[in-house]
Amino acid sequence: MSSGVVPPLGVRTSDDYLEEVLLTVKAKNPAEPEFHQAVQEVFDSLRLVLAKRPEYRAAKILERIVEPERVLMFRVPWFDDQGQMQINRGFRIEMNSAIGPYKGGLRFHPSVNLGILKFLAFEQVFKNSLTTLPMGGGKGGSDFDPKGKSDNEVMRFCQSFMTELSRHIGPDTDVPAGDIGVGGREIGFLFGQYKRLRNEFTGVLTGKGLNWGGSLIRPEATGYGCVYFASEMLKSRRDSLEGKLCLVSGSGNVSQFTIEKLLELGAKPIALSDSNGVIVDPDGINRDKLAWVMQLKNFRRGRIQEYTNQFPKALFMAADPKLDHNPLWNVKADCAFPSATQNEINAKDAANLIKNGVKLVAEGANMPCTLPATKLFLDAGILYGPAKAANAGGVATSGLEMAQNSMRMSWTREEVDERLHKIMIAVHRNCYETAAEYGTPGNLVNGANIGGFLKVADAMLDQGLV
Numbered sequence: 350m351s352s353g354v355v356p357p358l359g360v361r362t363s364d365d366y367l368e369e370v371l372l373t374v375k376a377k378n379p380a381e382p383e384f385h386q387a388v389q390e391v392f393d394s395l396r397l398v399l400a401k402r403p404e405y406r407a408a409k410i411l412e413r414i415v416e417p418e419r420v421l422m423f424r425v426p427w428f429d430d431q432g433q434m435q436i437n438r439g440f441r442i443e444m445n446s447a448i449g450p451y452k453g454g455l456r457f458h459p460s461v462n463l464g465i466l467k468f469l470a471f472e473q474v475f476k477n478s479l480t481t482l483p484m485g486g487g488k489g490g491s492d493f494d495p496k497g498k499s500d501n502e503v504m505r506f507c508q509s510f511m512t513e514l515s516r517h518i519g520p521d522t523d524v525p526a527g528d529i530g531v532g533g534r535e536i537g538f539l540f541g542q543y544k545r546l547r548n549e550f551t552g553v554l555t556g557k558g559l560n561w562g563g564s565l566i567r568p569e570a571t572g573y574g575c576v577y578f579a580s581e582m583l584k585s586r587r588d589s590l591e592g593k594l595c596l597v598s599g600s601g602n603v604s605q606f607t608i609e610k611l612l613e614l615g616a617k618p619i620a621l622s623d624s625n626g627v628i629v630d631p632d633g634i635n636r637d638k639l640a641w642v643m644q645l646k647n648f649r650r651g652r653i654q655e656y657t658n659q660f661p662k663a664l665f666m667a668a669d670p671k672l673d674h675n676p677l678w679n680v681k682a683d684c685a686f687p688s689a690t691q692n693e694i695n696a697k698d699a700a701n702l703i704k705n706g707v708k709l710v711a712e713g714a715n716m717p718c719t720l721p722a723t724k725l726f727l728d729a730g731i732l733y734g735p736a737k738a739a740n741a742g743g744v745a746t747s748g749l750e751m752a753q754n755s756m757r758m759s760w761t762r763e764e765v766d767e768r769l770h771k772i773m774i775a776v777h778r779n780c781y782e783t784a785a786e787y788g789t790p791g792n793l794v795n796g797a798n799i800g801g802f803l804k805v806a807d808a809m810l811d812q813g814l815v
Contacts, residue, residue, distance in 0.1 A: 363396055363399040363400055363406070364396060366399070366406060366411075367392045367395065367396060367399070367411070370392070370411050370412055370415070371385075371388060371389060371392055373412070374388050374415050378464070378467065380464065381463065381464025381467060381468070382464065383464050383465050383467075383468035383691060383692075383716070384464045384465075384467040384468040384471065386468065386692075386716070386719075386720060387468040387471045387472055387716060388415055388471065389720065390716075390720060390723070390794070390798065391471075391475065391798045391802065392411070393798075394794060394795040394798035394799050394802075395411070395798065395799065395802060397787040397788065397789070397795060397799065398787065398799055398802070398803070401787075402806075404810065405806055405810075408809075408810055410806045410809055410810070413809065413815075414445065414474070414802075414805065414806070414809070415471070417442050417443060417444045417445075417467065417470065418443050418444065418445060418446060419441075419442075419443040419517075420440075420441075420442055420443075420463075420467075421439075421440065421441040421442075421443070421489075421514075421517055422438065422439070422440050422463070423438070423439045423440075423513045423514075424436060424437075424438065424439070424513075425437040425438065425439045425491060425493065425506065425509050425510050425513070426509060427502075427505045427506045427508075427509045428505055429498075429502055429505075430499055430501060430502055435506075437491050437492055437493040437506070437510075438491060438492055439489070439490075439491045439510050439513060439514065440461070440463065440466050440489050440490055440491065441487065441488075441489035441514060441517060441518075441523070441525075442463075442466045442467055442469075442470035442487055442488050442489060443470075443485075443487045443517070443523055444467075444470035444471060444473065444474050444485070444486045444487055444488070445474045445485050445486050445805060446485035447485060447805050447808035447809045447812060447815065448477075448478060448483055448484065448485055448804060448805055448808050449477070449482070449483035449484040449485045450484065450485055450519075450520070450521055450522055450523055450524055451485045451486065451487030451522070451523035451524070452473070452477055452484035452485060452486065452487060452523075452524050452526070452744060452747065452748070452751075453469065453470060453473040453477075453486055453487040453488040453489070453525065453526065453744070454469075454488060454489075454490075454525065454526045454527055454528030454531065455488075455489045455490045455491075455525045455526070455527065455528055455531045455535075455539075456469070456488070456489075456490035456491075456528040456529045456530060456531065457490055457491050457493045457494070457495050457529070457530030457531050457535065458490070458492070458494065458529050458530045459492055459494045460492075461490045461491060461492045462492070465691070466488045466489060466490060467488075468691070468715075468716065469488040469528075469715055470486055470487050470488035471486070472486075472715055472716060472736065472737050473486035473487060473488055473744070474486030474801070474805060475737045475797065475798065475801025475802060475805070476736070476737040476738070476740075476741045476744060476801065477741075477744055477748075478800075478801040478802075478804045478805050479737065479738055479741055479776045479779060479780070479797060479800055479801045480741050480744060480745040480748060480772055480776065481772060481775055481776075482745060482748035482749075482772075483748075484524075484744065484748055484751075487523055487525070488528075489514070489525060490528065490530075490531070491506075491510060493506050493510075493530075494530070495530050495531075495535065496530075496650070500534065503534065503535060503538065504538045507535055507538035507539045507542065508538060508541075508542040510539070511538075511539045511542040511543050511546070512542065512546065514539075515542070515543050515546045515547060518543075518553055519551070519553055520551040520552045520553050520751070520754070520755075524552065524553060524554065524555060524747070524751060525539075525553075525554055525555075526554065526555040526556045526743075526744070526747050527556040529601075529690070531556075532556075532602070533556065533558060533568075536554055536556045536557055536558075537557075537558060539554060540553070540554050540557060540561070550562075551754070552750070552751050552754025552755065555567065555747035555750045555751060556568075556747065556750075557750070559759075562750075562753075562754050563750065564746060564749055564750035564753055564759070564760070564765055565759070565760070565761065565762040565765050566746055566762060566765040566766050566769060567743075567746050567747065567750055567765075568602060568606065569606040569609065569610075570606075570742045570743045570745065570746035570747075570769055571602070571603045571606070571713060571740050571742050571743030572602070572603045572604065572605065572606030572607035572608075572609065572610060572688070572713060572742075573606055573607075573609075573610045573742055573766070573769060574739075574740065574741060574742015574743065574745065574746075574769055574772075574773045575603070575607055575686060575688070575711050575712070575713040575734075575739050575740050575742060576590070576607055576610035576611055576614065576686075576711075577610070577742065577769070577770050577773035577774070578711055578734050578738060578739045578741075578742075578773050578776065578777055579684065579686070579709055579711040579732075579734060579739070580614060581773065581774055581777035581778075582709060582711070582732040582734055582777065582793070583709065583732065585732075585777075585781060585791075586732070589614075589615075590611065590614045590615060590616040590684070591614070591615035591616070592615060592616070592617065593616045593617065593682075593683040593684050593709075594616075594617050594619055594681070594682040594683045594684070595611050595616050595617065595618045595619065595620075595682060595683065595684045595685070595686060596618075596619065596620045596677060596678065596680060596682045596684070596685045596686065596707075597611075597618050597620055597621055597686045597688055597713075598620070598621070598622045598627075598675075598677055598686070598687050598688050598689040598693060598714075598717075599621070599622060599623070599687075599688040599689035599690075599713070599714065600621045600622060600623050600642060600646050600653050601646065601688075601689075603688040603713045603714065603740070603743075604621060604686075604688040604689070604713070605639065605642065605643055605646070605647075607686050607688055607713055608621075608634055608639050609636075609639060611686075612635065612636060612639070616684070617633040618633065618634045619631065619633055619634065619680070619682065620634075620677055620680060620682075621634065621642065621653055621656070622653060622675075622677050622689060623646075623652060623653040624668060625652050625653065625654055625667065625668055626653065626654060626665055626666050626667040626668045627653075627665070627666045627668075627675070627676055627677040628653050628654070628656045628657060628663050628664065628665050628666075629663065629664045629666070629677075629680055630656075630660060630662065630663040630664075631662060631663075631664075632660075632662055632663075638656075638660060641656075641659060642656065653665075654667075673695075673697050674695065674697040674698050674701060675693065675694070675698050678694060678698035678699075678701050678702050679698075679701040679705065680705065681705045681706060682702075682705065682706070682707055683706065683707060683708055683709065684707060684708070684709040684710070684711070685702055685707050685709070685710045685711075686710075686711050686712075686713050687710070687712055687713060687714055687717035687718065688713030688714050688717075689714055689717065690714055690715075690717065691714065691715055691716045691717060692716065692717065692718070692719050693714065693717045693718075694710075694717055694718045694719065694722045695719050695721070695722055696719065696721040696722050696725060698722060699718065699721075699722035699723075699725040699726055700725060702726075703725065703726070703729050703731065707731065708731050708732060709731060709732040709733075709734075710726055710731065710732070710733050710734065711732075711734040711739045712734060712735055712736035712739045712740060713736075713739065713740050714736065714740070715736050715740065716736055717736065723735075723794060727792060727794065730791070732793075733793060733794065734793055735793060735794045735797050735798075737797050737798070737801060738776050738777070738780050738793060738796075738797040741772075741773070741776055742769055742772070742773055745769060745772045745773070745776075746765065746769055749765055749768055749769070777793075779796070779800045780793045780796030780797045780800055781793065781796060782796070783795070783796040783799050783800040783803075784796030784799075787799055
């Protein structure tokens with residue numbers, strides 16, 4: 350496919366070329382630091398690829414892969430319970446469909462903007478590639494905040510949002526899922542409106558209710574998958590999670606099921622957090638305590654500080670924006686599972702984790718570590734599982750839900766969990782072997798970035814000028 354394609358003029362080395370493309374990305378996408386960060390992290394790994402595969406450079410694969418195939422931005426008007434009209438902004442970034450329909454979550458949160466969703470969509474392309482399933486990458490959402498809203502307000506917003514989004518999605522085109530602020534309630538309202546508008550019952554969304562096309566294990570999948578990946582990392586050094594002290598940030602879906610699977614594999618989780626602060630329980634968060642947290646967060650919508658009222662031995666540390674570090678990451682432990690949000694671990698946090706003896710970091714959230722933090726972990730030689738590999742279990746199980754929808758059947762809980770486990774083993778093997786093949790054994794960041802990229806890039810070469 351590369352014959353007849355003229356390489357870029359005036360660029361002498363791969364490093365020069367990568368820097369030139371990165372500068373172009375920053376110039377064309379100003380004020381989008383998260384997107385710039387995600388692109389830079391992947392490009393840092395691709396330095397190892399371009400010398401071996403010059404056809405990517407000749408065909409301008411990098412210039413194409415950083416450009417979304419489609420960016421949708423739209424107005425979402427809705428009425429609140431007082432009859433007042435409210436206006437939010439909706440988005441869908443359809444990033445890359447070279448290996449399958451766009452696939453990725455919807456996020457409802459006040460922080461949502463174009464740059465954050467482009468970073469998430471870009472990450473999703475490589476994450477989905479690593480799952481071994483035929484899924485492209487996309488992401489979407491709104492700056493709508495479901496917190497404090499009534500069910501009727503959330504329903505009216507979701508119906509307005511889907512009225513526009515329905516024009517652009519479909520089971521063979523783009524299959525959204527949930528993310529921050531979009532759980533079973535929101536997916537239900539979104540799916541109901543899609544069905545009304547399109548007069549069809551299809552697998553257009555994943556994370557659906559079990560009675561109407563959902564998959565068992567889907568709510569648990571990101572957390573379970575992250576722990577399965579961590580277990581494989583430890584196996585590479587003839588170790589296991591048994592008896593390990595574990596720090597888990599966040600207290601939502603991913604965090605809850607990370608703790609559930611850690612307990613199943615014999616680890617001792619001792620921490621959780623939310624935007625108000627951190628709890629550390631020296632006795633460990635056992636199954637009964639986890640059930641209490643699930644009730645607090647999933648039904649009462651309470652704050653994690655209440656944990657210390659119920660379990661007085663636990664310590665609460667309030668969030669302090671003046672601090673240059675998060676006290677959660679300054680607790681002695683063996684493993685860390687950042688599962689809250691992007692860039693929650695900075696260089697100071699990484700140094701504290703290393704100082705306190707952490708030997709493994711597995712990312713449950715999307716890009717929770719800054720680039721300097723990532724470098725510290727890699728330089729220290731600890732086991733580091735980047736998000737696009739470690740938290741791929743959620744979208745992998747979404748892919749399994751799509752397969753079940755296509756076949757009009759449901760697998761058992763055990764079948765789905767077994768398939769998820771096998772996928773996470775395969776993801777780790779791909780990252781581990783690719784890192785070694787490209788001269789950086791043990792560097793799963795390089796392994797994930799290169800392994801995910803190669804599949805998508807080769808498909809783009811095969812499909813011509815796309």
